[in-house]
Structures are given as C-alpha cells and as structure tokens.
Amino acid sequence: MILVPTSDHPFYIWQSLVQMVSMEDLGLIDETRWLFYTARMSDRLRKIVDSGIAQCVVLQDWPRDKTYNPAMKPWQVGRWLNANKDYVDDNILVVDPDVILTRKPTLVPRRGVLHGTDTNSYTGPQYLKSKNAFDSLCAITGADPKEAEKYSGIGAQVAFTGMSGDWWEDIAKLSIFAYKELKKIPSPDGNPVQAWCAEMYVTQFVAIRDGVEPRTEPSMSMVWADGPVSSWDTCGFFHDAGQTKENPDHFCKLTHQVSPWGKNLAVSSNSASSKYVNLIQETAARYPSLVWYN
Secondary structure: OEEEEEEOOHHHHHHHHHHHHHHHHHOOHHHEEEEEEEOOOOHHHHHHHHHOOOEEEEEEOOOOOOOOHHHHHHHHHHHHHHHOHHHOOOOEEEOOOOEEEOOOOOOOOOOOEEEEEEOHHHHOHHHHHHOOOHHHHHHHHOOOHHHHOOOOOEEEEEEEOOOOHHHHHHHHHHHHHHHHHHHOOOOOOOOOOOHHHHHHHHHHHHHHHOOOEEEEOHHHOEEEOOOEHHHHHOOOEEEOOOOOOOOOOOOOHHHOOOOOOOOOOOOOOOEOHHHHHHHHHHHHHHOOOOOOOO
16 A cells, blocks of 8 residues: 655645556556645645545644644554554555655565665764754654664655554654754754654654664665656656756756646756656646646
8 A cells, every 4th residue: 555645735736646647657546545634625636536536535634733744744644544444454655745656666564664765864863963963853752872873764755564543643743843842953064954854753763762673675765856867767766856946957846836737847858857747748648637737
C-alpha cells in the first residue's frame, strides 16, 4: 500500500494529479491512496474525487497549532491506519505528492525496521550535532543519544510494517513541539538547523527510542529536480525539489503555486526534470477536464 499525505491546495493538488498519472503508468494506481486534508473541500479536489481516477481519502483538518504544517504528514498516516487497522501489518510506503516512483518498489519491509531514503546530509547525527540540535532532539523524543548517533539519517520516503496509527499520530504532535524548540536554537555558523524537517527528525529519533532500526535503503535512493536524467534509471524515486529558483535547465515547482499548465516549461533534456515535465504535459493530454490554467 502506498500512502500519499497531501493537501487540498492548488499547489499540492496539481502535484498529486501528475503523480496519479505516473502511478497509472506503473500499474500502481489501485495500491495507492491519496490522503487530502482540508477544512472544506475545494471544487478542484471535488472534481478529481468525483472523476474516480484514483482512490482519494478526504480528512478533516484536526484542531492543532498551525505553525508547522508538515506535522500533517504523520498525522494523516496515523489517521488512515487507525481507520484501516487491517493494513497495519501490511507493507506500507509513504511518499510526498512531489515524488515520482521510477519503477515498481521491490523492497519488502521488515518488522522492527523503518526503511528510508538516505538523507544523512541533512537529518543525520553529525549534521544535527553541527547545528547544536542533536541533544535537544534526544531530550524531546526520549531517545538514547548513544543509540541515536549509531544510525545514518533517513527521511523523505519511508517504508514499514507493523507500526500503529497511534504511533504516527504521536509523531505528529511531537513534531510540532520539536519544530518550535528547534527554532529557538542559536545557529553556530549562521545557518540554523532545518527546523522544517522536524517531522523527519522526530520520526527517526522516536523509532530509535522504541527499538525500531532506521535503515537506509539503496533501492529508495532519489534524484532531485536538478539531477541528471540518467539517474531515473538508477534511483528509485524522483523528488521534485531542490530547485528553488527559475532556471533554464531545471523545473522549479515553487513558481507554479496554482498550476503548471498553459506555460512554457522548457528544460534541458539532460535534466531529471525533463521527465517530470513530460508527465505534467501527459496529465493535461490524458485528463484535460481535470487540469486548470492560471
């Protein structure tokens, strides 16, 4: 089962729609659930839900501190698992809406292991120590520092089995607190810790606290938006992130907050982004009544 926590906002809806087309192409559409959180369902989302092209689950937003929206990711996973307890012991893969699987997953998750993409450069113990955040995260989560420093950082995409919905909902609540605490830490080098990644840090540290091994998986490697197109053949995922400004070579999703359609999306054929742009265009060709222009 593939879970995609996402949001009823144009920026995330268009990414989810492109992802749906990709899942269709891979033959994974029936195994995927898009989890949309909303206060009131938008017309755009309702149109996609009513089309029946994918299995969308609409979740009402929970009363929470809205200073840290990424906490919605573990909350949505937890809510879905608590409503579908028969799946707790199944194999679960969680990806963001801006992630494209380059092939069908082959990993079989093991109980007691949280499998993930290698994100050690910005979630690992050495990085967190360099930002004076490691000890704080251990204190917040209750993880043993000696255990926590043994493991490389994982994040972005995770796969698991046998982890309850309550466990994930607790991660969501703790992530909000961790985000606020991380924002208070003075930067030792002028570049503060990436507090926005609090839910990834907390997920890993709570796993360690609870005796679950965070394990980097080569098959879950990812290529960023500014990576080489050849990496689609060697990485398990394309992540449409990492490009923060308009660039003639690579696609920058941040400049398409409402819609990418009806625009000149020319990028270099050598960029991994080129295949993503192809998917954007294929989405408009396959589902013209579901896309929108701005």
